[in-house]
Amino acid sequence: MLVLITAMFLFRSNKKTYTVEDFEDNKEILDKYRKKCENGEIDGDSLNCQNSHKAMIGLSRPTNTGKWTD
Known part of the structure; x- marks a missing residue:
């Protein structure tokens, strides 16, 4: 049983984790x-959701020169 749980965890967490800088x-x-996190497709507590949220906050600061433009 423990092997099954471990295997499920490993396969589930095999997705790439992006850093704040990546975002x-x-x-x-x-x-x-951001869309996946907001619509519940990804758990809001996941590291990708946390990092994407931090990136949004960082990019929206008035003192930030921004890394991309629309």
């Missing part, structure tokens, strides 16, 4: 993950 550098990935 700040790539608006498409940021937008994609």
